[in-house]
Amino acid sequence: MSEPSTTMSEPVEVWGPLARVAPAWLDHLGVERGLSANTLAAYRRDLVRYAKYLQVRGIDRFADIATTDITEFQRWLATGDDQRPVQAPASVARTIVAVRNLHRFALSDGLSGQDVAADVAVPRLGKRLPKALPVDQVQALLEVPDVETPEGLRDRALLELLYGTGARISEVCDLDVDDLTRTLTDPEAGLRLVGKGNKERVVPLGSFARDAVEAWLVRGRPVWQQKAANPGPALLLNSLGRRLSRQSAYGILRKAAERAGIDAEVSPHSLRHSFATHLLDGGADVRVVQELLGHSSVTTTQIYTMVTVEHLREVYLQAHPRARLS
CATH class of the missing domain: 1.10.443.10 (Intergrase catalytic core)
Structure with a gap:
């Protein structure tokens, strides 16, 4: 299997334990799925946040990520602290969906031996009725x-x-x-x-x-x-x-x-x-x-x-x- 492209706006070191997987998944979404540049940029921001969190926890390899790391990441997004704002529920849900899809892709593409995100539940959002003008x-x-x-x-x-x-x-x-x-x-x-x-x-x-x-x-x-x-x-x-x-x-x-x-x-x-x-x-x-x-x-x-x-x-x-x- 050829090495995935890393020609992205972030340097390779930013990706940390995601360095091999994240660029490959984003390339897949852009080339094979045809997602828009805006959608790809949103996924990229989510994954960079995920990568930084993993590095703070001392995780250097993708194979070392555990299910509990992802659930803690979800809680971390939703709570915030003095240095970072609380993420809106919709943003948390979108980020966790991106993380789940990343791990699913890694397993299907042979970049990982297991999908540790499979059992992580995406937070449910209350239905917001669209606002129509009279x-x-x-x-x-x-x-x-x-x-x-x-x-x-x-x-x-x-x-x-x-x-x-x-x-x-x-x-x-x-x-x-x-x-x-x-x-x-x-x-x-x-x-x-x-x-x-x-x-x-x-x-x-x-x-x-x-x-x-x-x-x-x-x-x-x-x-x-x-x-x-x-x-x-x-x-x-x-x-x-x-x-x-x-x-x-x-x-x-x-x-x-x-x-x-x-x-x-x-x-x-x-x-x-x-x-x-x-x-x-x-x-x-x-x-x-x-x-x-x-x-x-x-x-x-x-x-x-x-x-x-x-x-x-x-x-x-x-x-x-x-x-x-x-």
């Missing part, structure tokens, strides 16, 4: 951009695409002009989105999103495209003619929410949640919403049905004369 707040948000300016045209296209397709912020920022060409010329053609794990799906593009994108392409994008030395294919640009970043898109959304007078915290996922919830409120089948969101399992989508049921309950309690029994 329809009137979404409407107010979408009307904030000044469509008489290139910036406003870009912002309107961004917001309409997010809410009109339920796409993730990265999926919208990754769109190229060619991705919209067929959809704009043929109203019945769908928009191709590339999601997690390079999974593709096609979603309808409604008239409001289509009009906003067309206005941006005709009256806004050419103005900013001229500012770039080497104009690229990106659909959404910044004022320098370069592809709009996810961070900038997030900032646009937050500013629009403030100007719309929305007090609740609004993120790109807020519009994705709103897209799904409003579809279900309107009678859409959960399987259809699953396909539109690009969820691998309908179980992930069913959390939105919980939101809808809760909304119906609130309306019932407020409107029915005999809803309150006490």
Whole structure:
């Protein structure tokens, strides 16, 4: 077996007892599983934290790691001390999942003779219901951009695409002009989105999103495209003619929410949640919403049905004369 690649941002010594296993697993995730750079970076941070913890405990070899070391690592993450903050439950769970998968990979790839993490339980998280915006707040948000300016045209296209397709912020920022060409010329053609794990799906593009994108392409994008030395294919640009970043898109959304007078915290996922919830409120089948969101399992989508049921309950309690029994 060839030695795994260690060409990573951290020097080999940082990995300690994970020096042979961690780079091999990350290479496997990136090359064979096709995980995104952001996901790989998150796993890398988790494993570097794990490696440092093991070294503090005096463990120098991967074969010397015991199950109790991993359970203590989990407790260590969740408690914190004067030098380090307590990790959020979701962060602890993600880190332990990474550690379990690392040890499972080491066994299957012949890098270890046993999986000492197999019996380590991942902490269970309480279900957090996604926060969807009411329809009137979404409407107010979408009307904030000044469509008489290139910036406003870009912002309107961004917001309409997010809410009109339920796409993730990265999926919208990754769109190229060619991705919209067929959809704009043929109203019945769908928009191709590339999601997690390079999974593709096609979603309808409604008239409001289509009009906003067309206005941006005709009256806004050419103005900013001229500012770039080497104009690229990106659909959404910044004022320098370069592809709009996810961070900038997030900032646009937050500013629009403030100007719309929305007090609740609004993120790109807020519009994705709103897209799904409003579809279900309107009678859409959960399987259809699953396909539109690009969820691998309908179980992930069913959390939105919980939101809808809760909304119906609130309306019932407020409107029915005999809803309150006490």
